[in-house]
Amino acid sequence: MIAAARVRPVREQTRMLIIDAKTDQFTDSTIVDLPQVLRPCDLLIVNDAATLPASFRAKSPSGASVEIRLVSHIGESDWKAVLMGEGTWRIPTELRGLPEFLKVGSRFEIAQEFSAEVIEVAAESNRLVSLRFSKRGSAMWSGIYAYGRPIQYSYLSDELRLWSVQTVYASRPWAVEMPSAGYPLIWKTLLELKRRGIRVAKLTHAAGLSSTGDDTLDSRLPFPEQFEIPSETIEAVALARRSGGRVIAVGTTVVRALEGSHARNGNLEAGKGCTDLVIDGRSQRQVVDGLLTGMHDPAQSHFRLLRAFADENLLRRAWRHAAASGYLCHEFGDVCLIV
Amino acid sequence: MNIHNATVLITGGSRGLGRELAKALAAEGASVVLVARDQEALNRTVDEICSNGGNAQPIVADIGDKNAIHSIAGQAAALAGPIDILIQNASTLGPVPLRLFLDTECEDFERALEVNLIGPFRLAKVLVGPMVLRGAGLVLSITSDASVQAYPEWGAYSVSKAALDHMNRLFATELQDTGVQFLSLDPGDMDTAMHAAALPDADRSKLQKPEDAARRILEIIRRAEAFPNGARLVASELEVLQ
Numbered sequence: 050m051i052a053a054a055r056v057r058p059v060r061e062q063t064r065m066l067i068i069d070a071k072t073d074q075f076t077d078s079t080i081v082d083l084p085q086v087l088r089p090c091d092l093l094i095v096n097d098a099a100t101l102p103a104s105f106r107a108k109s110p111s112g113a114s115v116e117i118r119l120v121s122h123i124g125e126s127d128w129k130a131v132l133m134g135e136g137t138w139r140i141p142t143e144l145r146g147l148p149e150f151l152k153v154g155s156r157f158e159i160a161q162e163f164s165a166e167v168i169e170v171a172a173e174s175n176r177l178v179s180l181r182f183s184k185r186g187s188a189m190w191s192g193i194y195a196y197g198r199p200i201q202y203s204y205l206s207d208e209l210r211l212w213s214v215q216t217v218y219a220s221r222p223w224a225v226e227m228p229s230a231g232y233p234l235i236w237k238t239l240l241e242l243k244r245r246g247i248r249v250a251k252l253t254h255a256a257g258l259s260s261t262g263d264d265t266l267d268s269r270l271p272f273p274e275q276f277e278i279p280s281e282t283i284e285a286v287a288l289a290r291r292s293g294g295r296v297i298a299v300g301t302t303v304v305r306a307l308e309g310s311h312a313r314n315g316n317l318e319a320g321k322g323c324t325d326l327v328i329d330g331r332s333q334r335q336v337v338d339g340l341l342t343g344m345h346d347p348a349q350s351h352f353r354l355l356r357a358f359a360d361e362n363l364l365r366r367a368w369r370h371a372a373a374s375g376y377l378c379h380e381f382g383d384v385c386l387i388v
Numbered sequence: 389m390n391i392h393n394a395t396v397l398i399t400g401g402s403r404g405l406g407r408e409l410a411k412a413l414a415a416e417g418a419s420v421v422l423v424a425r426d427q428e429a430l431n432r433t434v435d436e437i438c439s440n441g442g443n444a445q446p447i448v449a450d451i452g453d454k455n456a457i458h459s460i461a462g463q464a465a466a467l468a469g470p471i472d473i474l475i476q477n478a479s480t481l482g483p484v485p486l487r488l489f490l491d492t493e494c495e496d497f498e499r500a501l502e503v504n505l506i507g508p509f510r511l512a513k514v515l516v517g518p519m520v521l522r523g524a525g526l527v528l529s530i531t532s533d534a535s536v537q538a539y540p541e542w543g544a545y546s547v548s549k550a551a552l553d554h555m556n557r558l559f560a561t562e563l564q565d566t567g568v569q570f571l572s573l574d575p576g577d578m579d580t581a582m583h584a585a586a587l588p589d590a591d592r593s594k595l596q597k598p599e600d601a602a603r604r605i606l607e608i609i610r611r612a613e614a615f616p617n618g619a620r621l622v623a624s625e626l627e628v629l630q
Binding site for chain 1: 445446448454455457458459461462463465466467469470514517520521522566
């Protein structure tokens with residue numbers, strides 16, 4: 050399947066492949082058909098995390114150029130991060146140069162008054178570190194937004210800006226890469242859902258890196274990720290259940306948050322949590338009935354998760370159809386709805 | 389609208405009405421995020437609020453810069469959480485002394501539109517979506533009688549404020565029944581640096597103090613649901629607020 054090489058200027062032109070796991074069929078449509086496809090009493094749950102400018106160009110103590118990619122916020126000024134050596138975003142992540150080995154206490158200069166100190170190096174790979182920014186509170190956030198830029202993708206023709214990596218409902222900046230399944234949703238579609246009695250609720254999930262450039266680390270993706278589920282969403286799930294509606298997750302991050310919360314607590318609970326749940330064809334879903342997601346190649350780790358929603362043969366047939374029909378994949382590509 | 393524990397973002401928050409609004413809202417228990425270009429003035433206002441036990445955060449940014457918008461929204465949400473109330477207060481007159489519209493430079497008109505209209509649109513575009521998703525929120529835009537009266541030499545400012553009022557009406561119409569409310573408010577003439585720049589010969593003793601205007605606006609925020617969505621309010625005509 051061909052990757053979408055540009056940011057889609059008209060989000061609502063995104064194609065949507067509907068995969069019906071019950072009838073073993075798939076149908077072509079577009080994202081604006083979503084209100085007609087879903088049923089009154091269904092509940093759509095989105096991830097409202099805004100995307101951070103999580104990539105920083107920095108100099109190591111030896112003067113070498115390094116790219117810092119934030120992974121997750123640990124607290125205060127501390128972040129987990131992945132380091133990449135020489136090379137620009139136009140080089141695929143797995144082909145980027147290795148960063149030099151850095152000890153605890155090493156300092157990266159990002160700007161004259163904004164730096165980051167290594168406070169921990171992971172045992173499994175010296176690319177994975179914990180960093181402490183030189184500023185705290187509002188000064189740290191000001192530095193992140195002044196000197197960071199969105200994580201870039203080598204298959205895109207142009208550099209991404211912050212405006213290009215946000216969903217229309219993005220709120221707190223928790224995601225280091227865009228929760229892209231929600232990108233095609235515009236307010237006309239979301240308000241039409243509401244008008245038809247389909248509720249839209251939200252949670253916040255810190256969508257993490259899709260690739261680190263290190264095989265060992267990539268095999269561990271996704272890393273444990275923070276999430277927060279509001280009590281209103283818990284009530285909305287209960288209401289959907291009572292009224293015979295389905296719970297449709299927008300993106301795999303929403304699946305991980307909801308199923309992760311259920312797995313940890315034995316039921317869905319409001320509040321913050323962290324999940325390292327791996328969902329695949331063996332998983333028994335407890336909360337989520339359907340999934341709106343990007344077009345995931347059978348070779349990708351995301352595809353494993355789709356097998357929790359539909360038979361693998363059906364997913365592979367649908368994938369072949371989508372590829373032959375010109376659907377586009379990756380962050381700004383088309384989507385599929387599995388119900 | 390409940391002010392206590394609300395998260396409020398105020399543009400133009402370092403001085404004048406924005407500063408007094410921030411102080412008044414923080415005193416009522418709101419968490420305020422102030423946006424302004426002047427870092428020193430901004431820090432002074434934030435420090436004053438915090439030293440009085442309030443909760444305030446500074447963001448140095450130019451509301452007229454498109455690249456600043458997601459930076460403002462992201463920093464605000466990271467520091468204070470999702471925004472409940474957006475007060476679109478920042479504005480520019482353009483160069484003073486004010487000039488006839490026909491003498492106004494194109495670039496000066498463009499800048500007035502960027503700060504007084506396009507910037508508020510961009511900020512609303514980014515901050516109102518999460519409000520709609522939550523089913524609650526208030527966008528209060530500070531306007532002027534110049535938005536309805538064609539005062540000579542107030543052209544750029546006047547046109548931008550008229551469009552700002554109409555933008556609020558449009559948002560209100562399109563987003564009716566979502567729980568998000570849009571109001572424009574003309575606070576009346578105030579004894580501020582902006583007023584002095586525009587009308588240096590004005591008798592300051594006859595102008596209301598920004599802190600008095602801020603108190604009235606707080607009352608309007610408290611009673612926001614009582615006003616029609618998209619309404620343009622004139623503070624001096626709201627007898628209940630006097």
